[in-house]
Amino acid sequence: MQDLSVMDRLGNQLEGLCRVVGIDPATPLELLSGILGEHGARPLSAPPVWASGVADDHTPIEFSLAYNKTEPPALRILAEVLAPVSGVSENMAATFEFLQRYADRFSLSTHRLDMVRDLFTSDDPQGDFGLWISLVFRAGLQPEFKVYFNPELAGVEHAAEIVAVALRRLGLDSAYASMLGRAVRPGELGRRDRLTFFALDLHDGPQARVKLYLSHHDARPEDVARAAAAVDGVDPAEVADFCVTSGDAAQFDGRPLVGSYTFVEGAARPVGYSIYMPIRDYVDDDQQAYGRLLPLLGRYGFDPAFLNRAISAVTDRPLDNGVGLLAHVSLRLGPPRPGMTVYLSSEAYQVTPPRPLSVPA
Numbered sequence: 001m002q003d004l005s006v007m008d009r010l011g012n013q014l015e016g017l018c019r020v021v022g023i024d025p026a027t028p029l030e031l032l033s034g035i036l037g038e039h040g041a042r043p044l045s046a047p048p049v050w051a052s053g054v055a056d057d058h059t060p061i062e063f064s065l066a067y068n069k070t071e072p073p074a075l076r077i078l079a080e081v082l083a084p085v086s087g088v089s090e091n092m093a094a095t096f097e098f099l100q101r102y103a104d105r106f107s108l109s110t111h112r113l114d115m116v117r118d119l120f121t122s123d124d125p126q127g128d129f130g131l132w133i134s135l136v137f138r139a140g141l142q143p144e145f146k147v148y149f150n151p152e153l154a155g156v157e158h159a160a161e162i163v164a165v166a167l168r169r170l171g172l173d174s175a176y177a178s179m180l181g182r183a184v185r186p187g188e189l190g191r192r193d194r195l196t197f198f199a200l201d202l203h204d205g206p207q208a209r210v211k212l213y214l215s216h217h218d219a220r221p222e223d224v225a226r227a228a229a230a231v232d233g234v235d236p237a238e239v240a241d242f243c244v245t246s247g248d249a250a251q252f253d254g255r256p257l258v259g260s261y262t263f264v265e266g267a268a269r270p271v272g273y274s275i276y277m278p279i280r281d282y283v284d285d286d287q288q289a290y291g292r293l294l295p296l297l298g299r300y301g302f303d304p305a306f307l308n309r310a311i312s313a314v315t316d317r318p319l320d321n322g323v324g325l326l327a328h329v330s331l332r333l334g335p336p337r338p339g340m341t342v343y344l345s346s347e348a349y350q351v352t353p354p355r356p357l358s359v360p361a
């Protein structure tokens, strides 16, 4: 067991997950290997060389199972591409190389990326990442790529302006202004409401999106309801209820709740909203998290069998043995694909012990 490499472990998990959603694992495995680079060959017993923020134990990958209202579930991975010698700027450069390598084969469209990428660089990067990617795998289709920039890379105080310039270049500034005014708590931008990710789809077409993510620290359900109400057609009560059911608190003072706003060209307002609950901070163990997910899946008409099989593909430990396998749960409202997503940590390096830590008698 000790001799397993990072690629062995993550590859096994990914293969199992592909089976759950009916996808040929060949391409996903090839992409995983490209993400890990030479770090993939390292033994799991050696500590990670880069403290990636993608997952709590610094695995640079997080899996997710995306349930969709109108089509079968998809498999996704969130990833930080690792440079041979890792660092925020080095990993960013490695990510651009990675995307370049696959651009032709997967018909990636980088023209919007090229229009804004200079804004999200810094000689003195702050925080733990500059650029992450996600890959979405659907049965019978080419993978879809998305990039996530860090708006706070040049410092928290510059984030709002950088995002404003980026959206202006993309012709989306009026939608941004209306959304910020309604979603951010008064006086809290850059304080308890933070611009966490600026995301772009790397494909063209009417559904190509820009997504802006706001993290709400110490938020109450009503704060999130207000933030969700910035998007037409979203029921704020439904969003608040999703948070209370999954997080079971009157104030979410652990890891922040995150909301995302979807912008598409030609729309004066955001067209979609998602809420992300870091459920692992609001439960004692994964069994409890699972117990909260079941009624939510039921409410939205999603088959828990997919989740059960996905969990089995990732781990064989009992759910009450740790916390954080079920890292986040999100609700996606509005186009292009409403549904619910469950995020699964690989726990390749470490399982977080359950809370509260048991005290010996």
Ligand code: TRP
Residues within 6 Å of the ligand: 053, 054, 055, 056, 062, 078, 255, 258, 276, 278, 328, 343
């Ligand atoms: N691990 C980070 C966090 O929990 C980043 C992250 C991973 C994240 N998956 C996410 C953030 C899903 C929001 C939603 O904040």
